[in-house]
Amino acid sequence: MxxxxxxxxxxxxxxxxxxxxxxxxxxxxxxxxxxxxxxxxxxxxxxxxxxxxxxxxxxxRVRRWRHLGLLVPDVRLPLFGTLVGQIEIQARERDHLTLLGNTGYDPEREIEFAGAFADSGIDGLVVVGGANGRATAELCRQSRIPIVWVHNNRDHVESQVVGADHVDSGRLATAHLVEVHHRENIAFVGGFTAAEVEHGDRETVAQRYAGYVSVVGESAARRLPTDLTPAGAYRAVSRHLAAGPPLDALVVGTYGQAAATVRAVTDAGLRIPQDISLVGYDADPANTYTQLTLTSVQQPIATIARAALSRVLDTAARAADTPLPPIEIELAIGESCGCAVPDTGRS
Structure with a gap:
């Protein structure tokens, strides 16, 4: 009792x-x-x-905190960790506390979190890298909860996605290798079919691959398919370097595969960037103490967070449903492509 x-x-x-x-x-x-x-x-x-x-x-209390649900695939990755931080900061400025769920791109986990957050009385849901779009959208519709998609949405629903142009980012990464470093044998590392990737950012990778192909052309395109895990990337790159046609550059489709790709190249006795130039995506700009800094296409996280919160919390923005303005990307130059000279005395 x-x-x-x-x-x-x-x-x-x-x-x-x-x-x-x-x-x-x-x-x-x-x-x-x-x-x-x-x-x-x-x-x-x-x-x-x-x-x-x-x-x-x-x-x-005069100032009552409201709650915002946020679903991300993996908070350990720099892109998603930084995005969580920005959304949390900007949501607090709007008197919202953020409830966070890591989905791992698992459709069942996504709908489980969405249901739990709906039951807790959230005022809006932000889904990053959605893997169960139709079911999650229907749950929010029934609960009358505004929802916004960020970065990508696997199970397409009739809603805009807040995020960068991933096709353009694939083009930007590849064009840098061709135009600045005059690389001719460039391969793309990553998988995007359901058979290759069960839980991973395969939609984004497919779009980045399309951008890569737009530069090198269909006949010259070479893809090293992976399951988007570090181990998968290491196996695919190692296998190709041992038996496949020679390469002089790699575009790595996700940040999570970058370190494994670098290791596979160096384990094969090749040097980055002297023998193989490398460009990736969404690196941690604060991490400059790795053995080799990654040249990386970067997304403006603060801009994406602001646009997402506007879509889910501002009544006027939801009602208008106007096309989203282009979100600019940039290429952050590191050492892996060959542009930057290694700095042995970092400050």
């Missing part, structure tokens, strides 16, 4: 004072309380093991 929780009235009765005085002691104001009376109230609080009712306090 659970003991009844002590109330402010119980504390006031034990201390021989009013509930208003007890509240002044708990909140350190707004009116002063004498030291003698404060000591009596504190003693009563301890004797009754009083604990504030935070839910009731939140209901009385």
């Amino acid at each position: 659970t003991a009844r929780r002590a109330t402010l009235a119980d504390v006031a009765q034990r201390a021989g004072t009013s509930t208003a005085v007890v509240s002044y002691v708990l909140n350190d104001g707004p009116r002063p309380v004498s030291d003698r009376l404060r000591a009596k109230v504190l003693r009563a609080l301890d004797e009754l093991d009083y604990r504030p009712d935070h839910a009731a306090r939140a209901l009385r």
Whole structure:
């Protein structure tokens, strides 16, 4: 049998004072309380093991926090970790606390999180890298919860996706290798079919591959298919370097495969960038202490977060459903393509 929780009235009765005085002691104001009376109230609080009712306090608070649901594939990756940070900061500025779920691109996990967040009373849901678009959209429709898709959406629904142009990012990465470094034998690392990739960002990879093909042409395109895991990338690159046609450059379709690709090249006795130039995506710009910094196509995370929150929280933006403005990408130059000279004395 659970003991009844002590109330402010119980504390006031034990201390021989009013509930208003007890509240002044708990909140350190707004009116002063004498030291003698404060000591009596504190003693009563301890004797009754009083604990504030935070839910009731939140209901009385002038500024009430609302809640935003955020689903991401893997918060450990720089792109998604930075995006989570930006959304959390900007949501707080809008008086929203963020509930976070890691989906791993698993459709069942996505709908499980979405249902749990809906039950908790969220005011909106941001889905990054959606893997169960139709079911998640239907759940939010029934619950009357605004939803916005960010980065990509596997199970396409009739809604715009907030994010960069991944076809253009594939073109940008490849064009740099061709036009600046004059590479002629460029392969693309990554998989995008359902048979190759069960849980991974295969839609984004497919779009980046299309951008790569637009530069090298269909006849020259070479893809090293992977399951988008580091181990898969290492196997595919190692296998090709051992037996396939020679390469002088690689475009790595996801950041999660970049380190494994570098390792496969160096384990094959080749040098980056002297023998093989390499360009990837979404590297951590703060991580400059790796053995080799990655030349990487970068997305403007703060801009993406701002656009996503506007779509899900601003009534006017949802009602208008106007086309999203282009989100600019940029190529951050590192050492892996051959542009930057290795810095042995980083500050």
